Every structure is written in structure tokens, then in C-alpha cells.
Amino acid sequence: MWGSLFLKQNKKAPARSSTKYRALAVKSEDGTINRMEDLLNLDVTPYTDKIIAEYIWIGGTGIDVRSKSRTISKPVEHPSELPKWNYDGSSTGQAPGDDSEVILYPQAIFKDPFRGGNNILVICDTYTPQGEPIPTNKRHKAAQIFSDAKVLGEVPWFGIEQEYTLMQQDVNWPLGWPVGGYPGPQGPYYCAAGADKSFGRDISDAHYKACLYAGINISGTNGEVMPGQWEFQVGPSVGIEAGDHIWCARYLLERITEQAGVVLTLDPKPIDGDWNGAGCHTNYSTKSMREEGGFEVIKKAILNLSLRHKEHISAYGEGNERRLTGKHETASIDSFSWGVADRGCSIRVGRDTEKEGKGYLEDRRPASNMDPYVVTGLLAETTLLWEPTLEAEALAAQKLSLNV
Amino acid sequence: MASLSDLVNLNLSDQTNKIIAEYIWIGGSGMDLRSKARTLSGPVDDPSKLPKWNYDGSSTGQAPGEDSEVILYPQAIFKDPFRRGNNILVMCDSYTPAGEPIPTNNRFAAAKIFSHPDVAAEVPWYGIEQEYTLLKKDVHWPLGWPNGGFPGPQGPYYCGIGADKAFGRDIVDAHYKACLYAGINISGINAEVMPGQWEFQVGPVVGISAGDELWVARYILERITEIAGVVVSFDPKPIPGDWNGAGAHTNYSTKSMRNQGGLEVIKKAIEKLGLKHKEHIVAYGEGNERRLTGKHETADINKFSWGVANRGASVRVGRETEKDGKGYFEDRRPSSNMDPYVVTSMIAETTILWNP
Numbered sequence: 001m002w003g004s005l006f007l008k009q010n011k012k013a014p015a016r017s018s019t020k021y022r023a024l025a026v027k028s029e030d031g032t033i034n035r036m037e038d039l040l041n042l043d044v045t046p047y048t049d050k051i052i053a054e055y056i057w058i059g060g061t062g063i064d065v066r067s068k069s070r071t072i073s074k075p076v077e078h079p080s081e082l083p084k085w086n087y088d089g090s091s092t093g094q095a096p097g098d099d100s101e102v103i104l105y106p107q108a109i110f111k112d113p114f115r116g117g118n119n120i121l122v123i124c125d126t127y128t129p130q131g132e133p134i135p136t137n138k139r140h141k142a143a144q145i146f147s148d149a150k151v152l153g154e155v156p157w158f159g160i161e162q163e164y165t166l167m168q169q170d171v172n173w174p175l176g177w178p179v180g181g182y183p184g185p186q187g188p189y190y191c192a193a194g195a196d197k198s199f200g201r202d203i204s205d206a207h208y209k210a211c212l213y214a215g216i217n218i219s220g221t222n223g224e225v226m227p228g229q230w231e232f233q234v235g236p237s238v239g240i241e242a243g244d245h246i247w248c249a250r251y252l253l254e255r256i257t258e259q260a261g262v263v264l265t266l267d268p269k270p271i272d273g274d275w276n277g278a279g280c281h282t283n284y285s286t287k288s289m290r291e292e293g294g295f296e297v298i299k300k301a302i303l304n305l306s307l308r309h310k311e312h313i314s315a316y317g318e319g320n321e322r323r324l325t326g327k328h329e330t331a332s333i334d335s336f337s338w339g340v341a342d343r344g345c346s347i348r349v350g351r352d353t354e355k356e357g358k359g360y361l362e363d364r365r366p367a368s369n370m371d372p373y374v375v376t377g378l379l380a381e382t383t384l385l386w387e388p389t390l391e392a393e394a395l396a397a398q399k400l401s402l403n404v
Numbered sequence: 405m406a407s408l409s410d411l412v413n414l415n416l417s418d419q420t421n422k423i424i425a426e427y428i429w430i431g432g433s434g435m436d437l438r439s440k441a442r443t444l445s446g447p448v449d450d451p452s453k454l455p456k457w458n459y460d461g462s463s464t465g466q467a468p469g470e471d472s473e474v475i476l477y478p479q480a481i482f483k484d485p486f487r488r489g490n491n492i493l494v495m496c497d498s499y500t501p502a503g504e505p506i507p508t509n510n511r512f513a514a515a516k517i518f519s520h521p522d523v524a525a526e527v528p529w530y531g532i533e534q535e536y537t538l539l540k541k542d543v544h545w546p547l548g549w550p551n552g553g554f555p556g557p558q559g560p561y562y563c564g565i566g567a568d569k570a571f572g573r574d575i576v577d578a579h580y581k582a583c584l585y586a587g588i589n590i591s592g593i594n595a596e597v598m599p600g601q602w603e604f605q606v607g608p609v610v611g612i613s614a615g616d617e618l619w620v621a622r623y624i625l626e627r628i629t630e631i632a633g634v635v636v637s638f639d640p641k642p643i644p645g646d647w648n649g650a651g652a653h654t655n656y657s658t659k660s661m662r663n664q665g666g667l668e669v670i671k672k673a674i675e676k677l678g679l680k681h682k683e684h685i686v687a688y689g690e691g692n693e694r695r696l697t698g699k700h701e702t703a704d705i706n707k708f709s710w711g712v713a714n715r716g717a718s719v720r721v722g723r724e725t726e727k728d729g730k731g732y733f734e735d736r737r738p739s740s741n742m743d744p745y746v747v748t749s750m751i752a753e754t755t756i757l758w759n760p
Contacts, residue, residue: 035631036413039485039578044585047483052580059563066563068594069580086722090701090715091562091597097701101713101723115577129713129723169567170550251565258567 045117049074052119054112055085055104056251057126060093063318063369065251067121070348075118082106082122094126094134102134103127109246113210116254121214121251123244129261134314139243142377146239147384155362157290158242159219159235163368164253165270166200166228167263170183174228174271175199175262184295187274189227198223203253203260204230210252216245225329226276235283239380243373268367269322277323277330278368284379285360294358299402301383302338302361303345306396308382309336309346315374317367324365338400413461417489423444424491426484427457427476428623429498432465434508435638435741437623439493443710447490454478454494466498466506474506475499482495485582486627493586493623497617511615514749517610520757527550528752529732530614531591531607531655535740536625537642538600539635546600546643547571547634558648561599571600575625575632580602582624588617597701598648607655611752615745641694649695649702650740656751657732666730673755674710674719674733680754681708681718687746689739694738703736 051074056067057067069085076082089095089102104124125139133140145151166175176199177183188197202223211218211232221232232253234245249264257264269277280382288297305312313320313333326332331346338347338361340354346365352361366375388396396402416422423446429437441457447516461474463468465697476496478598482489497511505512532539538547548554548571560569576593583590583604587711593604604625607618622638629636641649660669675686685692698704710719712726718737725731738747 031687035409035486036574038413039582039628040574042485042585044579044581047585050584064560065565067565068563068592070592071590087563088715095558097479097716098711098714100715115581129727161717197661230609258565258570258573261567263568264566374700 036135036231043117051117052112052115053073053082053117054115054121055106055122056121056248057087057104058136058371060136062138062371064092065247065254066092067251076109076120079106079109079207081124082109085124085147089126089134093143094136096165101129103149104130107139108217108241108248109325110214110248110341112351113252121248123248137252138373138377138398139240140346142243142373145377145385147383151239151380151384154261154286154288154380154384156239156376156384157236158372158379159173159233159284159360160242160246160372160376161231161233161279161281161283162246162249163278163280165226165265165267165278165283166203166257166370167265167270168228169261169263169399173265174226174247176228184224184307185274186227191222194344197227199228200260200262201246203256203262204232206256207232207249207253207383210256211249214252216246216250217241224276224278226278227361228253228280229270229276236285239376240373242376243371244374268317268319268369272322274328276328278374279323279330279364280317280368280370282363282366282372283360284363284383285386289334289360290358295353297354298359298361300316302349303377303393303400303402304382304386304388305347305363306336306338306400307388307392308386312363312378312382313365315368315370315378316365317370320365320367323367328337333365335398388392408424408757412734413488415489415666416491418676423447423489424484424487425454425494425508426487426492427494427496428620429476429496430508430619430727430743431460431509432461432508433511433702434743436464437619437624437626438464441530448492449481451478451481451548454481457496460499463525466508473501475501475503478618479511480613480620482586482620483586484661484702485585485624486542488585493620510745511612514615514745515612517749517753517757523560523612523706523752523756526658526660526752526756528611528748528756529657530748531605531732532614532618532744532748533603533605533610533651533653533655534618534621535596535599535603535650536651537637537650538575539637539638539642546598548600550742555591555599558597559647560704561595561601562597563594563607569596572602572632572634575628575634576602579621579625579628582628586620586623586624588624591620596648596650598643598650601648608657611748612637612745614748615623615743616635618744638741640691640741642667644694646700648700651702651736652689652738652740652744652747653743654735654738654744654747654751655732656735656748656755658756661732662730664730670721670725670731670733674721676754676758676760677719677751678708678710679760680758684750685737687742687750689742691741692737692739 054069059066086101087102090097106122108123110121118305219233324333326331329343337345339345348362415744426441431438457476458473462469462472470516478494480495482493591605696705708715711717722735
């Protein structure tokens with residue numbers, strides 16, 4: 001049904017500029033497909049200085065991504081060179097009809113892999129006309145946390161592992177699964193190859209290159225335990241960048257699934273029963289954790305996190321209680337735990353980190369539909385800006401066997 | 405062995421100086437676009453250097469069979485994104501052999517208004533937001549909708565992405581680049597509230613060019629949907645019920661509105677529009693009464709209203725304009741099938757030339 005997103009290699013076409021990212025066009029009935037592709041892949045740079053900027057923002061549900069484009073008179077390097085814009089907030093559940101303008105502030109620029117040339121994608125956040133962040137704008141608060149002097153000094157790094165599930169269009173059943181039935185149980189699918197084990201690799205591979213082209217800090221991909229489920233990782237990113245890169249990567253992913261005729265879901269437990277959920281494990285380190293003696297700093301951070309488990313969990317994604325059951329490589333949503341190399345814990349510390357006495361920690365609690373601005377900001381806040389009382393700290397240290 | 409696409413994409417400039425000019429005009433319904441092509445001996449960039457031409461008006465409902473020639477006067481040139489090279493698109497208007505504009509020629513009267521010294525001095529700018537709906541061929545049901553049924557209600561589709569929310573993006577993106585290539589001042593695009601509906605904006609463009617550029621942008625759009633095997637509809641209310649209609653909101657400003665004290669000029673202009681509401685509405689597109697119901701982000705067709713940031717009003721003034729004390733306003737009444745020559749010139753005439 002959906003084929004390769006790259007032009008077939010054996011097509012005898014005249015050589016064109018080779019670094020172009022080619023878009024696949026809607027197929028028409030009478031075979032004139034090439035004229036559409038010619039227009040989609042048109043490089044307008046010889047004819048005009050103008051570029052197209054696709055402004056991207058997060059809508060009223062906190063997980064729906066929206067975008068629209070505008071022409072800019074010439075190429076830009078920095079978001080501050082781009083004009084603020086506005087959109088109809090009454091159509092995204094973010095403003096009433098009689099006062100509908102929501103203002104877009106450009107925050108990060110990426111290259112547009114669909115349009116090529118000097119065209120760009122712009123990650124924005126949203127404000128009232130008076131300049132106040134609207135309630136669904138989670139970036140604003142995160143940016144404040146990341147510009148705090150103490151946080152800046154600790155140079156927080158994030159590596160986010162975004163899991164996602166591909167669904168067949170119209171039937172809402174995972175890609176590769178027989179409609180009306182189930183595939184064989186989990187086991188053969190993790191990192192596998194083969195037409196009976198891997199469903200949708202073209203989307204994952206196209207997404208990988210598109211992200212690299214765009215300038216997103218994508219560090220890897222793999223097929224996941226549940227068939228039809230995939231993962232990509234973004235990082236290490238510093239501070240607020242982590243959120244910007246993840247949201248842009250999510251945008252690229254949904255544009256690619258749109259082209260492929262497949263539906264993307266970030267639901268944390270798409271299929272009930274003996275099937276893995278989808279998470280967004282967040283790896284985290286600070287300068288102190290990465291240096292000599294870092295393991296002690298990591299343990300102190302875990303202690304702080306244990307005392308704020310409820311606050312974190314409530315901000316770690318809607319529906320996470322269906323996923324964090326204590327089974328399928330998760331920890332139960334009600335209890336906090338940590339361990340070295342233990343995938344059944346809330347926080348996992350790698351064997352390398354333990355051995356070298358420094359490194360990073362992995363918070364395995366966030367769901368696939370978490371907001372990276374919220375999660376990264378909260379991790380920095382709890383471990384760097386918040387302090388528990390001495391009694392609470394001592395009690396927690398005992399409970400978790402942490403000599404801190 | 406040459407394939408069809410090799411021939412269509414042949415670059416002629418190495419072989420010959422000749423170019424192909426596609427003459428475009430508006431047919432008898434006022435909304436149907438027609439075109440035919442001719443060879444010219446060399447590249448041309450000035451419409452006045454192009455020859456007049458003629459066509460069979462009896463085949464477009466614009467002339468009787470026994471006196472069927474309608475004359476085409478070239479008015480604006482754009483680069484041809486389909487043939488590329490030095491080939492061109494030529495926007496024309498239509499005249500009798502005696503030199504009179506035929507009744508469906510709305511450009512002629514508009515050009516007269518725009519060359520009036522008072523209007524020319526005010527340098528009127530237009531930004532037109534053209535909405536349109538994509539329909540599946542043969543069944544004439546919107547693209548992406550299940551045949552015999554309806555998609556989930558409006559909400560997720562405005563500026564949406566994903567195979568379950570955005571239908572026909574390739575057409576919209578191809579159109580954007582084609583217009584940039586052609587030299588049309590296309591300023592943006594977005595997916596609309598109703599699934600399968602899209603919008604592009606042209607502007608700011610001065611005076612009579614607003615109409616020329618919008619008509620050629622419509623032509624390029626219909627040529628692209630032809631390639632994609634999809635039908636484009638400019639009907640203002642393609643699906644009755646709880647589904648948005650399609651409009652062509654027209655943003656407008658004059659030199660006085662863009663300068664210090666412009667907000668007062670804007671308010672006076674809006675007042676004048678209010679006094680001529682009925683005359684404007686009649687000229688703002690066929691079938692608009694099915695769209696302007698007071699619901700779905702429209703104002704009721706019988707009432708004139710205006711407000712800042714109010715999408716339920718006839719005329720909307722942006723918050724920035726209010727804050728800066730100068731800027732522009734948006735007439736939200738025109739429907740998607742309006743004639744931009746009529747609408748742009750009428751707004752100029754009412755606000756600059758007419759006095760109550």
C-alpha cells in the first residue's frame with residue numbers, strides 16, 4: 001500500500017541537484033505523476049530570494065501539533081529575525097471566538113526537509129496579545145527554569161527516547177496486525193528485520209534522515225517490543241533545546257506518516273493486554289553528575305525525585321496509569337524505585353555509570369505523550385532548585401538504601 | 405526512448421527562441437477559467453508588446469454563434485510553472501470587436517476606478533485569503549471523507565497534520581511553489597477548519613494587480629488539481645450543516661490608513677461600508693446566503709458589524725492595528741467565489757470616492 005518514500009533508484013531521470021530531499025506525490029489516475037513531483041521538488045532559489053517558513057505550534061489538547069506557512073522576503077539564520085505571527089485560537093480550543101487572536105513567538109529554526117532549498121520550519125510558543133503565555137504554553141515556564149543561574153551553571157543534558165505506534169488508516173489497528181485479530185506474542189519483534197516482524201521501517205528511516213537534514217539532534221532509532229511500535233532518540237540536548245527538538249521531530253514524524261497514509265499515535269497504552277505500552281524515557285545529567293564523584297550527585301538527585309514522585313507523575317502524560325502497571329518493563333505508577341540496569345524501576349542507572357562513578361540517570365516514568373518542556377523543566381527544578389527538609393531526606397534515604 | 409514526461413519537460417531554450425504563451429480569460433459564468441496557447445517569436449516581459457487575440461465566445465456563453473469572436477487584450481504576464489523556460493501565462497480580459505468590454509468583463513470597470521487620481525494617490529493594498537475545498541473526482545464528495553458518510557466533527561483539522569487530519573497537502577504545497585515561481589505574491593497557506601478545505605493568501609498587492617494575481621493563482625490551482633485527479637470547488641458552502649463554509653476575506657489598507665492617525669481613517673471607512681452593506685453583499689459572490697449565517701465564524705448576511713479580533717463580525721480589525729493606531733482591516737463578507745476585480749474596486753470606491 002505504501003511504498004518507499006524515495007524515488008526508485010533505477011529510474012532514468014536527468015541528473016538533478018543531488019542533495020534534494022524528494023517528496024512523494026499523491027498518485028493520480030492517468031499517470032501524470034511526474035508533473036506534481038516536479039512542482040513539489042521545484043527549487044525556486046534561482047528565481048526568487050523569498051523563502052517559505054512553516055510556523056509550528058502546540059494546540060489546545062497539549063499534544064496536537066498545528067502549522068501554517070508564510071513567505072519571508074529572504075533567508076534568515078536566527079529566530080529573532082522572524083516576525084511574530086498570529087492564528088485563530090478559537091479553532092484550536094485556545095481562545096474565544098470574539099477575541100480569537102493568539103500570538104506566535106518564533107523560538108527555534110530547522111531546515112524544511114519537504115520543501116528543501118532555504119525553506120524553514122519554525123517552532124513557536126503561544127501568547128495573548130498582551131504578551132502573557134496562554135495556559136497551554138508549557139515552554140515559557142521551562143525556559144525560565146533553564147535560564148536560572150544555578151541551572152545554567154550545571155549545563156543540564158537530556159536524551160529523550162520517544163516511542164510511538166503506527167496504526168492502519170480507517171480501522172485504527174496497528175500497522176502489520178491482521179484486522180480483526182492479533183499477531184504472534186511479543187518476542188521476535190524488538191530490533192528485528194523481516195516482513196513478518198518489522199512493520200513501517202520506511203517511515204522510521206525516512207524520519208531519521210529528515211531529522212538529520214532539518215538539524216534535529218537525532219541520535220538513533222530501533223524497532224520496539226510491540227510489533228508496529230518504534231522508537232527514536234533525540235540528544236544529548238542542552239536545556240530548552242530538548243523540548244524544541246522533540247516537538248519538531250514529532251512534527252516531522254506526523255508529516256511523514258501523513259504522506260505514507262498511516263496514522264501516528266502517541267497513546268501510552270494503545271492496545272490493552274499483554275502488549276508493551278509506549279513511553280518517553282528521559283535520560284538526564286548535569287555537569288556535576290558527569291564529573292568525578294558524579295555518582296553521589298546522581299544518588300542525591302534520585303532522592304529528591306523520590307520525594308516528589310506524585311508531582312512528577314501527574315505531569316508525565318495523560319493515561320500513564322494504563323501503562324505503568326509494574327509489568328512490561330515498567331514500574332508501578334504508585335511506587336517509586338531505582339536500580340542499576342533494572343528496567344522494572346522508575347529510575348534506572350546504567351552499569352557504565354555505576355562502574356565509572358559518574359554519568360547520567362534514566363527516568364523511565366514519562367509516557368509517550370508527555371510534554372518534553374514540562375518533563376525536562378521539572379527534572380531540572382526538582383534536582384537543582386528544590387530542597388527537601390532534612391527529616392524527609394533522611395527517611396527517604398533509608399527507604400531507598402541510598403547513603404547520601 | 406522518450407517518455408511522455410521527457411517531452412513535457414523538454415527545455416526548448418537551447419533549440420529555439422520561440423516561446424509558448426498561455427492566454428487565460430474568465431468565461432461566461434464569471435467563475436469558469438479558460439485558456440489556450442500560442443507560439444510567439446521570442447521572450448516577452450511587457451503585456452503591451454503581446455498581440456491581441458480572439459476566441460469563440462459562443463462556446464463560453466459570451467457571444468452569439470453568428471458573431472462569435474471575442475477579443476482578448478493581454479493585461480498581465482507571469483512565468484509558466486508547468487512549461488517553465490521562457491514560457492509565460494498571460495491574464496487577459498474580453499472585448500467586442502468594436503472595442504467595448506463584454507458584460508462579463510469586470511476588470512475594465514475596476515481598472516477605471518483604480519486609475520482615478522484620488523484612488524491612485526492612496527495606493528490601495530489588498531491581501532486576499534482564498535479558501536477552497538478539494539472534492540474527489542466523480543463522486544464530488546470532499547477529499548478524505550468516507551463515501552456515503554462523514555468524518556469526525558470539526559476541531560482537529562485547522563492547521564492540522566497527519567493522515568487522518570490533512571487531505572491533499574501535496575496539491576497545496578505544489579501550488580505554493582508554482583505561484584512563487586510564476587511571480588505571484590503568494591504570502592502563505594494553511595489547512596482550514598473543515599477537513600479537505602484549504603486556504604492560500606495573495607498580497608499585499610496594489611490596485612488592479614490584486615485581481616490579476618488572484619485569478620492566475622486560481623488558474624494554477626485548478627491546473628494542479630487537474631494533474632492530481634481531484635476537483636477544486638469555490639462554492640461558499642459546499643456541505644450544509646455543521647461544516648464551515650469557504651470565504652475570500654479581503655484585507656485592505658490605503659496610504660492614510662498605514663500612516664499616523666490611520667485608525668481614525670479606518671473607522672470612517674468601516675462606517676461607509678456599513679452604510680452600503682446591501683450593495684456590497686449583492687456583489688460579494690453567488691450563494692453567499694448559505695454561508696453567512698452568523699455561525700461558523702461568519703456574521704449574519706443581513707447585519708453589518710465590526711470588531712477588534714472578532715471573527716464573528718462582518719469587518720475585523722486586528723489587535724496590532726488597534727495597538728499601533730494604524731494598519732489595515734479585514735472584510736470577512738466576500739465568499740470564495742467572489743470576483744476579486746469587483747470586490748477590490750468596490751471597497752476602494754466606497755471608502756475613497758463615495759460620500760454619504
